[in-house]
Amino acid sequence: xxxxxxxxxxxxxxxxxxxxxxxxxxxxxxxxxxxxxxxxxxxxxxxxxxxxxxxxxxxxxxxxxxxxxxxxxxxxxxxxxxxxxxxxxxxxxxxxxxxxxxxxxxxxxxxxxxxxxxxxxxxxxxxxxxxxxxxxxxxxxxxxxxxxxxxxxxxxxxxxxxxxxxxxxxxxxxxxxxxxxxxxxxxxxxxxxxxxxxxxxxxxxxxxxxxxxxxxxxxxxxxxxxxxxxxxxxxxxxxxxxxxxxxxxxxxxxxxx
Numbered sequence: 001x002x003x004x005x006x007x008x009x010x011x012x013x014x015x016x017x018x019x020x021x022x023x024x025x026x027x028x029x030x031x032x033x034x035x036x037x038x039x040x041x042x043x044x045x046x047x048x049x050x051x052x053x054x055x056x057x058x059x060x061x062x063x064x065x066x067x068x069x070x071x072x073x074x075x076x077x078x079x080x081x082x083x084x085x086x087x088x089x090x091x092x093x094x095x096x097x098x099x100x101x102x103x104x105x106x107x108x109x110x111x112x113x114x115x116x117x118x119x120x121x122x123x124x125x126x127x128x129x130x131x132x133x134x135x136x137x138x139x140x141x142x143x144x145x146x147x148x149x150x151x152x153x154x155x156x157x158x159x160x161x162x163x164x165x166x167x168x169x170x171x172x173x174x175x176x177x178x179x180x181x182x183x184x185x186x187x188x189x190x191x192x193x194x195x196x197x198x199x200x201x202x203x204x205x206x207x208x209x210x211x212x213x214x215x216x217x218x219x220x221x222x223x224x225x226x227x228x229x230x231x232x233x234x235x236x237x238x239x240x241x242x243x244x245x246x247x248x249x250x251x252x253x254x255x256x257x
Contacts, residue, residue, distance in 0.1 A: 003044040003160040016160055043082045044161045045107055045220040050077040051211055056226025057199040063229040072202050072210050075145045077155045085159030085250050090257035091236050092151050095135035098234050101227035102181035102193045102242040105130035107161050108221040115212045117205035126161035129242045129250035130224045156252045170246045178245035185238050195228030
């Protein structure tokens with residue numbers, strides 16, 4: 001797996017093995033390796049856009065008593081919403097309800113437009129954890145989702161990118177991964193979401209094909225694939241963790257903006 005890091009004033013990418021980071025050789029004037037604990041973890045890619053999918057788990061649709069969509073429901077988060085592992089989620093003053101949404105994210109590895117589902121896996125760089133943080137009261141008030149989804153810090157993802165080959169080496173498939181969200185409040189940990197990507201309504205190839213028929217996907221762009229049942233509220237002081245089997249744990253703390 002690999003990610004982006006900062007050491008003093010130097011930002012670089014590198015591979016992670018056993019809590020040791022090995023910088024990409026293209027970054028000069030760096031040591032051969034660094035303890036992960038000595039580095040600031042950054043969002044693992046710099047996307048030109050973050051494409052999100054709404055209502056993509058069959059068990060979530062059942063929870064909401066909603067019909068399954070005929071096509072993927074898409075919305076965007078701006079790159080300015082990106083937040084790294086261990087970053088602070090700012091609770092905006094204009095909102096009274098901020099929710100978590102645990103999701104598997106796809107990171108695009110090659111520019112693509114109008115690709116077929118059969119070719120979709122050729123364009124995947126890897127996978128990571130994602131939290132589609134949402135000001136739910138503003139989403140209801142506006143009737144559309146842009147403001148509610150777009151605040152700075154409302155797109156935590158990471159900590160690292162796991163390649164398709166690494167998943168395969170673990171005998172795991174992105175279409176059948178355990179997804180969990182936990183909230184730690186006043187030192188009490190509670191599992192809020194627990195499901196599997198096997199509940200996807202639209203699988204990963206279909207999503208990439210559909211999205212690429214609408215917009216050009218660039219290297220490093222992120223696709224958040226939807227959230228399972230159990231979406232709920234975050235409070236200031238909460239620690240929220242998104243864990244995805246074979247990929248890792250994304251952890252963030254909620255603070256007052």
